[in-house]
Amino acid sequence: MIVNAVLVIEGVAIILLAILVVGLLRSNADVLRALHELGATEPGGTGSGRRHQHAAPEREGSAPDVAGSTLTGSAVHVGVTGAQHPTLLAFLSTGCSACVGLWDGLKTGVGRIGSDDTRIVVVTKGPEAESDSKLRELAPDGVSLVQSTEAWFDYEVPVSPYFVLVDGPSGSVLGEGSAGSWGQVSSLMTQALADAGTVKRDRLDNGEFRADAELRRAGILPGDPSLYQEERPE
Amino acid sequence: MRSAGIDVAVPQGWDGEIYRREDELSVQSAGAVSHPVVHLGTFPLPPGRGDFGSGAVEIMSSDDLLVVLFEYGRESAGSALFARKGIPRVAASDFGPNNMQRPIAGQSGAQYFFNQAGRAFCLYVVLGAHARRNELVPEVNQVLAGLTIDPQ
Numbered sequence: 001m002i003v004n005a006v007l008v009i010e011g012v013a014i015i016l017l018a019i020l021v022v023g024l025l026r027s028n029a030d031v032l033r034a035l036h037e038l039g040a041t042e043p044g045g046t047g048s049g050r051r052h053q054h055a056a057p058e059r060e061g062s063a064p065d066v067a068g069s070t071l072t073g074s075a076v077h078v079g080v081t082g083a084q085h086p087t088l089l090a091f092l093s094t095g096c097s098a099c100v101g102l103w104d105g106l107k108t109g110v111g112r113i114g115s116d117d118t119r120i121v122v123v124t125k126g127p128e129a130e131s132d133s134k135l136r137e138l139a140p141d142g143v144s145l146v147q148s149t150e151a152w153f154d155y156e157v158p159v160s161p162y163f164v165l166v167d168g169p170s171g172s173v174l175g176e177g178s179a180g181s182w183g184q185v186s187s188l189m190t191q192a193l194a195d196a197g198t199v200k201r202d203r204l205d206n207g208e209f210r211a212d213a214e215l216r217r218a219g220i221l222p223g224d225p226s227l228y229q230e231e232r233p234e
Numbered sequence: 235m236r237s238a239g240i241d242v243a244v245p246q247g248w249d250g251e252i253y254r255r256e257d258e259l260s261v262q263s264a265g266a267v268s269h270p271v272v273h274l275g276t277f278p279l280p281p282g283r284g285d286f287g288s289g290a291v292e293i294m295s296s297d298d299l300l301v302v303l304f305e306y307g308r309e310s311a312g313s314a315l316f317a318r319k320g321i322p323r324v325a326a327s328d329f330g331p332n333n334m335q336r337p338i339a340g341q342s343g344a345q346y347f348f349n350q351a352g353r354a355f356c357l358y359v360v361l362g363a364h365a366r367r368n369e370l371v372p373e374v375n376q377v378l379a380g381l382t383i384d385p386q
Contacts, residue, residue: 065246067235074253075237078278082247084297085278119278142281168247 062171063155063164066123068148071132071139076146078121081171085117088189091152091162092122094134098180099161106140110182113189118165125149165189238270239351240303243380245373249279272303274377286335286358294341296363299370301377303357310354318348321383322357323375326367329359340364351385 062081066089070076080087090106092099106122113120122139124130126149139145155164155176163185164176175192179185220226235242237252244250254268271285277298283289287300294300310316328344331337335358342364346357357378361370 065244067244070251070253072253074251075235076252077235077244077248077250079244079247079249079276082245083278084295144278144281 063166063173064151066121066146066148066151066154068123068126068146068151070147071136071145078144078146080166081168083119083168085119085168086115086174087119087121087166087168088113088185089151089155089164089166090120090122090185091155091157091160091164092124093160094124094131094138096160101181102161102185103138103140105182106143110185113165113182113186115193119144121146123148123151125152163188165192238305239353239384239386240270240272241382241384242272242274242377244274245377245380248274248276248377250274251279255285267307269305269307270303271305272301274301275299276373287360288336291334291336291338291341291360294360294362296340296366298362299373300360301357301374302359303355303381306354306356308353311349311352313354315347316349316354318346319350320348321350321378321381322346322348323378324357324359324371326371329361329364329367329371331364334360342367350383353383353385355383 065080066078068076078087080089090102092102106120110120120143122143122145124135124145124147126147129149130147135147159178161180162176162178165174166172167174175189175195177188177192179188215221235244235250235252238254240252242250242252251273252270253273255271273279273283273287273290275290275294275298277290277294280289280293285302285304287302290300306316324344324346328346329342330344331342333343333345334341335343340363341360343358343360345359348355348357359374361367363370
């Protein structure tokens with residue numbers, strides 16, 4: 001009788017432990033999935049998530065043009081990919097406190113961003129999501145402004161303010177990120193351009209690393225013993 | 235891009251805008267009438283430009299194109315000036331430096347008046363380089379092929 005009771009208790013305990021283990025495994029899987037979506041790198045892994053600072057995103061295809069409306073209600077289309085110049089898309093909002101200085105800066109001049117011919121286009125969400133009167137107060141003269149909620153989705157804008165620098169001829173995103181001042185934007189984009197240039201310099205047009213090509217021309221191929229020479233004995 | 239019964243397939247990389255211009259004669263009357271103006275350019279269209287592209291043509295390079303569609307009052311649609319029916323297609327031979335609203339060295343323009351869907355329009359096209367008209371004109375016709383005008 002006592003033996004039977006012990007067996008029953010043991011069985012219940014085993015079942016409870018099994019449920020606990022399954023629960024822990026599921027919880028662990030959820031945490032890993034969330035980390036992956038945030039772009040965190042697993043120990044020993046390569047990290048394939050989307051980065052939010054400096055580097056160009058792994059977006060399919062070329063950057064889309066921006067279509068929406070102006071403050072006066074006109075339909076407007078801004079060419080981004082295929083243009084002869086880089087375009088800096090400044091995703092700003094009337095409601096974000098971090099954007100105030102950036103709106104002011106647009107009125108006084110933001111200086112050089114990226115290259116001299118970079119075109120700055122301010123993109124706010126559509127009229128349904130912005131204060132029309134506030135936007136009229138903040139919007140600078142002489143700078144293109146497009147109201148387009150669609151563009152915020154197209155460029156997967158995570159926060160405001162947010163900036164995306166697009167190379168016109170190729171349509172590739174050179175850099176993107178959030179910044180609280182035009183000085184920071186300039187720094188962010190300069191770094192992104194430098195990073196892009198470094199990558200370009202290290203690889204040839206066919207994608208081969210320049211160092212590999214030079215070694216191949218010298219007759220040194222992968223596996224060549226000269227690459228693995230042991231140190232000379234002293 | 236669509237507004238005021240005008241639909242334009244803007245080519246990738248081009249700028250475009252459809253805005254309304256108040257009729258100068260009706261501004262002083264109680265019922266002000268406005269007419270749409272369409273601007274399409276292969277370059278960044280500057281804010282504050284004129285209806286026929288002043289302020290924009292000055293910054294065009296030799297590769298650039300500007301297409302302007304300017305609507306007149308509906309009552310004009312039956313007049314002799316707008317007798318041509320349908321959205322025109324342009325030819326390189328139509329362009330000349332003297333067809334510009336204000337001549338700019340190297341550039342050339344062409345102007346067409348027509349009616350479509352009971353509405354009266356002027357199509358005005360500027361080429362960044364007259365010397366390149368044979369290369370640039372097919373691009374204009376490609377854009378015009380993607381233009382539709384509804385009766386409203």
